[in-house]
Amino acid sequence: MHKLIIKGGSPLKGKIKIGGAKNAALAILSATVMAGDVVLLENIPDINDVKVMIKLIESVGAEVEWQGEDAVRITPPDAIAEMPPYHLSKQLRASNLMMGPLLTRFGKAEIPLPGGCNIGVRPMDLHFKGFAGLGAEISLDKGCVRAHCRKLRGARIYLDFPSVGATENLMMAACLAQGQTVLENVAKEPEIVDLASFLNCLGAKVRGAGTDVIKVAGVRSLGGCLRYPVIPDRIEAGTFMVAAAATKGDIQLENIIPLHLEPFRAKLREAGVDIIEGEDCLRVKVSGSLKAIDIKTLPYPGFPTDMQSQMMALLSTVSGTSLITENIFENRFQVVDELKRMGAKIKVEGRIAIIEGSEGLYGTQVKATDLRAGAALVVAGLMARGTTEITNTNYILRGYHEIEKKLRQLGADITMVKNGAS
Numbered sequence: 383m384h385k386l387i388i389k390g391g392s393p394l395k396g397k398i399k400i401g402g403a404k405n406a407a408l409a410i411l412s413a414t415v416m417a418g419d420v421v422l423l424e425n426i427p428d429i430n431d432v433k434v435m436i437k438l439i440e441s442v443g444a445e446v447e448w449q450g451e452d453a454v455r456i457t458p459p460d461a462i463a464e465m466p467p468y469h470l471s472k473q474l475r476a477s478n479l480m481m482g483p484l485l486t487r488f489g490k491a492e493i494p495l496p497g498g499c500n501i502g503v504r505p506m507d508l509h510f511k512g513f514a515g516l517g518a519e520i521s522l523d524k525g526c527v528r529a530h531c532r533k534l535r536g537a538r539i540y541l542d543f544p545s546v547g548a549t550e551n552l553m554m555a556a557c558l559a560q561g562q563t564v565l566e567n568v569a570k571e572p573e574i575v576d577l578a579s580f581l582n583c584l585g586a587k588v589r590g591a592g593t594d595v596i597k598v599a600g601v602r603s604l605g606g607c608l609r610y611p612v613i614p615d616r617i618e619a620g621t622f623m624v625a626a627a628a629t630k631g632d633i634q635l636e637n638i639i640p641l642h643l644e645p646f647r648a649k650l651r652e653a654g655v656d657i658i659e660g661e662d663c664l665r666v667k668v669s670g671s672l673k674a675i676d677i678k679t680l681p682y683p684g685f686p687t688d689m690q691s692q693m694m695a696l697l698s699t700v701s702g703t704s705l706i707t708e709n710i711f712e713n714r715f716q717v718v719d720e721l722k723r724m725g726a727k728i729k730v731e732g733r734i735a736i737i738e739g740s741e742g743l744y745g746t747q748v749k750a751t752d753l754r755a756g757a758a759l760v761v762a763g764l765m766a767r768g769t770t771e772i773t774n775t776n777y778i779l780r781g782y783h784e785i786e787k788k789l790r791q792l793g794a795d796i797t798m799v800k801n802g803a804s
């Protein structure tokens with residue numbers, strides 16, 4: 383219903399505080415359904431995806447109360463009243479993360495096949511294979527996944543691909559299984575480590591998160607947790623870093639974990655961006671001209687697919703030829719057509735985008751096709767000549783809290799207006 387209007391050309395300058403990590407918050411919120419007592423989560427971003435996840439856990443009986451701007455107090459359910467409804471599940475791919483907690487705590491889970499950003503097929507075979515390995519019976523019926531079990535049993539499970547969601551779902555399910563579970567070839571993203579730390583706060587016994595192998599010794603029940611701060615959002619931080627580089631700005635990011643940013647920090651440095659590290663802050667500035675680079679998206683600690691579109695926007699004005707290879711999602715080049723409308727010269731051949739740096743972009747009307755594509759168009763608008771109007775901003779609001787306010791704080795000329803207003 384809203385559109386973003388950006389008048390490009392102002393270099394970003396100043397300090398910005400990064401919020402809590404969307405993907406960690408979504409997984410941890412779903413895990414609260416397994417808790418045995420009250421949980422207080424801090425550094426929770428007030429973004430649309432989080433609001434939907436909160437409704438999802440409320441739909442199965444949890445009581446949730448916001449405390450201040452970024453903390454939520456959750457009283458977990460003792461029994462499940464209902465299963466998550468279709469109208470909520472279809473809004474959020476991460477609704478599939480309710481399966482592991484519901485199944486292991488209550489012995490059953492029914493989840494409509496989830497929706498989310500349209501960036502690829504996104505099957506759930508690895509989740510199902512893993513649940514079956516833990517002893518659950520899985521069936522698919524009219525677009526709904528049903529899983530049930532008496533009690534999950536620990537097992538050795540190898541993931542054919544280090545899927546973030548499957549790793550999280552199986553790690554959560556294993557917490558209340560009988561005996562030990564060994565998960566091999568798992569994802570190593572910082573959000574997995576954060577979820578494991580949270581589960582351990584509740585009394586789970588998870589070891590090895592952040593490596594290829596996670597071992598979980600099942601416990602009979604979990605407790606509560608009176609204070610758990612979620613890690614900062616590395617993708618929000620990365621988006622601001624790219625925006626600073628794109629506008630030849632000079633910004634300082636606060637409330638971050640620099641190590642989590644290393645995969646794309648390295649690439650920005652290679653492109654010629656100056657990055658100066660502090661204790662838990664980073665300064666990003668551009669003093670000279672930037673150069674073309676090649677990027678391949680990979681599971682962590684490789685370059686994150688969630689930063690690929692924003693980097694594409696930046697590289698579209700960097701002289702020379704840059705290549706981006708997308709290895710995670712097959713449908714993540716939808717932003718290309720929108721960037722081309724702004725003057726970018728990009729050719730897609732299968733999973734590779736070939737970017738010929740152009741003189742500069744110009745503002746026009748574009749639409750966000752997914753969350754990170756929307757962020758890329760914001761970056762493009764900030765450096766374009768003239769005015770850019772971005773519609774479908776709902777995608778952007780799924781993952782960025784008050785992005786326009788934060789950018790205005792850094793000197794950008796950006797406003798969010800109701801569609802129809804000018």
Ligand code: UD1
Binds near residue numbers: 408504544548688711
């Ligand atoms: C999570 C993130 C998303 C990020 C992605 C990759 C959340 C809420 N979302 O999504 O922002 O872009 O990790 O870093 O944390 N796959 C299968 N079978 C499965 C599961 C996945 O083939 O059962 C494939 C997917 O189609 C995709 C790849 O594995 O090609 C990676 O997906 P996965 O890591 O599971 O991503 P998500 O957890 O959905």
